Amino acid sequence: MxxxxxxxxxxxxxxxxxxxxxxxxxxxxxxxxxxxxxxAVKTREVTLPGFRHDLCAMNLSMFAxxxxxxxxxxxxxxxxxxFAPASDCFASVFRDGTWLGVSTDLDATAGRIAGFSERDAAAWRAMFAEFGADAPHIFGLLGSPMPSFAAAKVAWKAWRARGTAWLYETVKLLLSSPRDFLDARFENPKVKAMMAAWGLHLDFSPDVAGGALFPYLESMANQAFGMVIGQGxxxxxxxxxxxxxxxxxxxxxxxxxxxxxxxxxxxxxxxxxxxxxxxxxxxxxxxxxxxxxxxxxxxxxxxxxxxxxxxxxxxRAGPGTMMIHLALDGLPDWAAGEALKRFAYVHLAPDLEMMSRVYAEAVDGLLPVEPALVVGQPTAIDPTRAPDGKHVLWVQVRVLPADIRGDAAGEINGTDWDAIKEIYADRVISLLERYAPGIKAKILGRSVFSPVDLERENPNLIGGDNLxxxxxxxxxxxxxxxxxxxxxxxxxxxxxxxxxxxxxxxxxxxxxxxxxxxxxxxx
Structure with missing residues (x-):
């Protein structure tokens, strides 16, 4: 042929x-x-008939x-x-029972931030205003081959439009760690944690150089355009x-x-x-x-x-990932507030210290005591994915070792993912229960994909590295x-x-x- x-x-x-x-x-x-x-973009009934789960990727905003x-x-x-658009995009919940989230209504987002810091609310508005001018140049660079005349043309146009100082600031953004970038702009730790959680969607803990760009872009793009998931x-x-x-x-x-x-x-x-x-x-x-x-x-x-x-x-591969898919009798009852049921993503990554710790444990080969969780609530946006009145939950566990040397909590003895994945998933569900009491009782079905399972499903995800x-x-x-x-x-x-x-x-x-x-x- x-x-x-x-x-x-x-x-x-x-x-x-x-x-x-x-x-x-x-x-x-x-x-x-x-x-x-x-x-890595598949949807399948992996728990119960009629419950459609995105196996890996859920967020289609980049495609849109x-x-x-x-x-x-x-x-x-x-x-x-x-497409199923979400105007309530992402939120973070914190240990003291509070939360902070980004919606496409700028006043709503800024108002939530103002509840923690008026200064940070003003900084958020200023950053968003600048994003409108910055976005065409940054997305133009990301959409050009590297290196290429097209990329050079984007940089030249940016220099003509925004000046030399802007170019310096953009290069600084590309090289900065999330912590350095956020410390220079915000004062409240919860505002910083809300944005920094996006770094762990890749493999950027708060202090890794080059990790500032994704939290910045995701935060601002969600504020500007919302989030998009797939209909069905x-x-x-x-x-x-x-x-x-x-x-x-x-x-x-x-x-x-x-x-x-x-x-x-x-x-x-x-x-x-x-x-x-x-x-x-x-x-x-x-x-x-x-x-x-x-x-x-x-x-x-x-x-x-x-x-x-x-x-x-x-x-090098990035750290491993676990996916836990849940069929639920109802959406989680978030202790921090009923409004969280409207959000596409809820991050359980309450502070920068925790994000640094989980990353260090994972790259050292240890099962983290408290992993970061990205909790997707697709049926809050698109109810067609589950039977009437029922829901699916998409739980991405970040970050994990591909090869286990031990357990940072000292509770799990095995080092074989096939043997211990359900035990570790129990730890994840217990963590989720802490922030959404009663979630265990709502689970109708569960399917767990360890880092090893993810590589079996897609050989490109070496060691469960979804990057x-x-x-x-x-x-x-x-x-x-x-x-x-x-x-x-x-x-x-x-x-x-x-x-x-x-x-x-x-x-x-x-x-x-x-x-x-x-x-x-x-x-």
Whole structure:
């Protein structure tokens, strides 16, 4: 079978690349090892019939704001895409029974902050006002290949519009730790904790350099635009992209693991599937996969590639993640206030000290005493995901060791995730019970995915790292995945890599797949 391009992996970045190339007249096939497209964006009944759970990704705001969506939105909606917007976006609960959250109503958000600090409420309003002018430049940079003329053009336009001082401040933002950035702008620890919790969505504890950008962008973007989840499930984007690709003449081949990338004269020529079929690719093989899988399993070692392969082998994973999916008889009764039932996300990360401690414990190989929890309440926004009157809860446990050396609490003796995952999940539920009394009695069904389970579900999530590689400064921007190869090329001619392991990193924005395809198509 002959194609212009073969894409390995039917995650959203692979599908975005395939759609863009198919729209340019390329003959494209996407091959996927699993029987279901989606990668880390899947929705499934994993507890009880009728309860639809997003296995990994839930927040689709990055997709809704992406260049890929902007170009294809009418066609995607025609193929069934559905969004469920949340105006009450995220909140944090604190040990003393108080809470703080961000809604799209600026007065409501600022009013909550003013309850803790009038000065911080004014600082929030000022930051939001500046965000309106900053956002086009920052998002323009994140939406440009790295490095590229387009990125340089964004920086030049920003300098012309905002001046040299702004450029210095932006570089400072990109390099700052969450704590340093927040200490310079706010005085109340609860305001800082509310924003800093976003750092742990990646692998940034409060004192890790480079971690300030994501808390800043998420806080301001949620204030400005709200949060978006998928109507009926996050897989709405996968279904719509798959339908659009097929309408453009592309193929999706499921249940087809790739055994090897075929090469000739130093160039990729196609892929060989595990069943022996060969798909020839005249112009490109695109691996929407972790580079360690590509260069560690799908390609034979070559002496000319030894230095590159060595660097890829050292590409670090971020800490592990656990997902706990709950079918509930009702939404949590948050002790901090009934209003929390309206929010898409509730963070259980009450202070910067706790965030620092949980990160240190996890990277030391210890099961954290008090993990940070991201509690998603999708049925508060989209009740169609559960039977009438019932709810699903999406609990992301951050951060955890991939390989267990011990338990920081001294209570769990095992070091095998398969043996202890339910025991550790009990610790998580007990923590949740502390902030939402009675939650245990509301649980109708439970499904736990340990870091090991997540890697089994999606081999790109090595060690349960849902980031497909740490986002620390030495593995981000020009260095993702390794220096000299941040523009999706590899040392093998016609072989390209996209996905979360490449710029601009993790998330549902489809940026790497779309940018790569645009580059290959000559724009």
């Amino acid at each position: 002959n194609y212009d391009a073969v894409v390995i992996g039917a995650g959203h970045n692979g599908l975005a690349a395939a759609v863009e190339l198919a729209s340019r007249g390329w003959k494209v096939a996407v091959v996927e090892a699993k029987d279901e497209a989606g990668g 704001g992406s260049a890929f969506f902007n170009k294809n939105k009418d066609a995607l909606f025609a193929h069934g895409l559905g 499930g996050a897989d709405t984007i996968i279904k719509a992209m798959s339908g659009l690709l097929k309408a453009k003449g592309g193929e999706i081949i499921l249940g087809a693991p790739v055994a090897s990338v075929e090469t000739a004269a130093g160039a990729a020529t196609g892929v060989r599937l595990a069943d022996g079929r060969v798909l020839n690719a005249k112009r490109a093989v695109i691996a929407n996969a972790h580079p360690q899988l590509v260069f560690g399993k799908l390609l034979k070692p070559e002496p000319s590639r030894a230095e590159f392969d060595g660097k890829i082998a050292k590409f 497909s590689g740490s986002h620390h400064l030495d593995q981000n921007f020009l260095f993702r995945p390794v220096a000299g190869y941040s523009r999706y090329k590899t040392p093998v001619k016609n072989l390209y890599i996209c996905g979360a392991s490449t710029w601009p990193g993790a998330g549902t924005g489809a940026g790497s797949g779309f940018m790569l395809a645009s580059m290959l198509a000559g724009t």
